[in-house]
Amino acid sequence: MITIGVVWATCVAVLLALGIWQVERRAWKLDLIDRVERRVHTEAVPVPGPASWPGTNRSDDEYRRVAASGRFLHDRETLVQAVTVEGPGYWVVTPLQTAEGVVLVNRGFVPADRRDPESRKAGNPADEVRVTGLLRLSEPGGGFLRHNDPSGNRWYSRDVVAIAAARGLAHAAPFFVDADATPNPGGFPVGGLTVISFANNHLVYALTWFTLALMLAGAGLQRLRRAYGGLGSSAAQGLEWDHRQADIRRHEASAS
Incomplete structure (x- = not known):
């Protein structure tokens, strides 16, 4: 009887601990959502330079509005498969050569019939440009059940390191920038399609754990x-x- 009591008490304690952990996770998630909401609506700041690259992290930097100036290296663009509110197609990820290094820019979405750069040549400026958008961290590996294939030039995620290596880009930033909705000549690529959404089911999970603890x-x-x-x-x-x-x-x- 004593052994059963110890096991029972341990199970109750574990369930209570899981519930408390979910409450703490919910507080963290709400703080994250608040921080991101404030970041995306602030004035753009200069994109982090090489000295700041090692310290760039999700908590402090992701979705921060940034701006960078330079020239696009259109001959080294990468098309990454995407599904957006505009339908299926590709993200156009193009290196931006700045004075301090290379920053990959997700210039926006193009449908399959605009995959060829010649079909959207008007939107590929040769002169220096200023890009504003949201700083995003690398998406290594690929998509769901699909791995990036650099040798076959098939990309399912914006893997900064892999793309930089495949395109022979030296001194590239460890992040990319999602361009804002500023129109491009000719209408493509279509920027400003960043989806900012965070699942927040922690309260439901907490109530579930607490209910199980109470029942037990x-x-x-x-x-x-x-x-x-x-x-x-x-x-x-x-x-x-x-x-x-x-x-x-x-x-x-x-x-x-």
Whole structure:
């Protein structure tokens, strides 16, 4: 019985700990959403330079509005498969040569019939440009059940390191920039399609864990009540039996 009680108490404690952890995760997620909302609506700041690249991280930098100036290296662009509100097609990821290094820029979306750069030549400026957008971190590996294939030039995610290596880009930033909705000549690529969405189901998960803990605790207490209540009843019945036997013996003794 003691072993069962220890196991039961441990399970309840674990469920409570999981619920508390989800509450803490929810607080962290709400703080993240608030920070991102503030970042995307602030004035653009200069894109981080090489000295800041090693410290660039998701918590402090992702979705920050940034701006960079330079020339696009259109001959080294990479098409990454995408599905957007505009339909299926590709992201056009183009290196931007700045004074401090190379920054990959997701210039926006093009449908399959605009995959050929010649079909959107008007939107490929040769002169220096200023790009504003949101700083994003690399998406290594590929997409769901699909791995990037640099040798076959098939890309399913914006893997900065792999794209830079495949295009022979030296001194490239470890992040990319999602260009904003500033129109490009000819209408393509279409920028400003960044989806900012964070799943926040932590409250539901917390309530689930707490409910399971409560149910398990209730079931355990009911089991203990039955076990010890039954023992008490048996003892009382035994005591009553002893009293009856004593009365019988006294009655027999007096009769004799």
